Amino acid sequence: MRTIRPSWLVAVAVSVGVIGAGVTELTSRASLALPVLPLNSLVTMGLIAVVCLILGLKVRRWRDGKRDKVLDPLLAARTLVLAQACAYAGAMLFGWHGGILVDQLTTIALREDLGVIWQIIALLTGGAVMVVVGIVVERFCKLPPEDNEPSAKPRPKRESHGEEEFA
Known part of the structure; x- marks a missing residue:
């Protein structure tokens, strides 16, 4: 499995941010409410992060040598x-709400209630x-290289496929 590439995370955030700003512009023109998640979604986000961190710490503890119990490889993969x-x-989520915030920056001076801005933040x-x-827990799941494994052998040079033979 490949590791997370920070450039992909940035690309996801930026592209979803552009979409979020566009949707916010459309909802503002239609006099609809801002498409912002409610604050109670922070509880769900926090629970996901805490569960991920707890499972990651369990994998890291096993990786670092505290192997009192057998670690289920399926649990580590999950x-x-x-x-x-x-x-x-x-x-x-960062990109979506960042796009909404960027779109709303011009209207902050006109707002009497800044509650929705604090909600977005x-x-x-x-x-x-x-x-x-997510990035930290992914690093917890990375196994260190084994000391008793032989070092990687250099690749043999490619053989030419008859190009010099005809010259």
Whole structure:
């Protein structure tokens, strides 16, 4: 399984941010409410991050040598997948609410109630926390190289396929 590439996380956040800003512009023109998640979604985001972190710590403890119990390899693989999903979901949430915030920056001076802006900032923070937890837990699941394995042998040079033979 490949590791998370930070450039992919940035690409996801930026592309979803552009979509979020566009949707916000459309909802504003239609006099609809901002497409922002409710604050109670922070509880769900926090629970996902905490569960991911707890499972990651269990894998890290086993990796670092505290092998009192056998670690189920399926649990370790699922923890890795959960960590990556947490990071990508956090990038999407961060991008979506970042796009909404960028679109609303011009209207901050006109607003009497800044509650929705603080709500957007709280959800941005929750998305960033999910990204960080996902990346950290993914690193917990990485096995160190074995000392008793032979070092990687250099690849043999490619043989020419008759190109010099005809010259």
